[in-house]
Amino acid sequence: MQKKKINKALIIAVALIWGVVIYKFAAPYFLTNDMVVTADALVSPPKIFLRKKDTFNLNIPDRDPFLGKIISKRKTTVSVPSRSQKKSRSKTVVAKNWPRIEYLGFIKSKESKSRLGLLRVNGVLKRVRNGADIQGVKVKTISQDKITLQFQKDIKDFLKSN
Incomplete structure (x- = not known):
């Protein structure tokens, strides 16, 4: 008697599950939505998400963590090379005469x-x-x-x- 009740309950549950699956699959083909779509609803400005850039300064240690040595900071000097005046040469243009x-x-x-x-x-x-x-x-x-x-x-x- 107990097995019959369990079998009936399981058959009903399986039938309900298959009914839901078939309804989800077939509903778009048979049911129509009479919703009116206006042009204002179609064209809406997109939402723009802007990320703020975060800036920070790096603190570079004086000691090399791998070698254990202290790194001396080098002073950079900018040297401006002296520019000599170049003599302007007139370029001679050679005509390219393609053969026939x-x-x-x-x-x-x-x-x-x-x-x-x-x-x-x-x-x-x-x-x-x-x-x-x-x-x-x-x-x-x-x-x-x-x-x-x-x-x-x-x-x-x-x-x-x-």
Whole structure:
């Protein structure tokens, strides 16, 4: 008799727990709230929490705690170096005249991973790889549609011409 009462009480408790779980899960789908949200409720200024910075002075002991020696304080002196007047030199500007360059594309073989680019420099057809130097023009990168070249510390990209 006692076991029957305990079993009935446990079955009711389990049914109540499952009922609450199902209600919590299914309630948002079936119940609607007719609450009207106004623009004032949506836009509210955020609360700003400012921390006050605390400042303090450190008291540095004269004795080293690890070595047991007394540390003498060094006096720092600021010396101002004398400045000599520099002679102003006029810098001569050298004009950078790029050669006439036309990028025609690249070739890639199956065995080699590097690309071989085709350039026309001042009307002469040249085959170049990354790092090659032709008439002072150094090849930086070769891609399908452009080539990057460097001439006297000046870097330019040349697009593929059809």
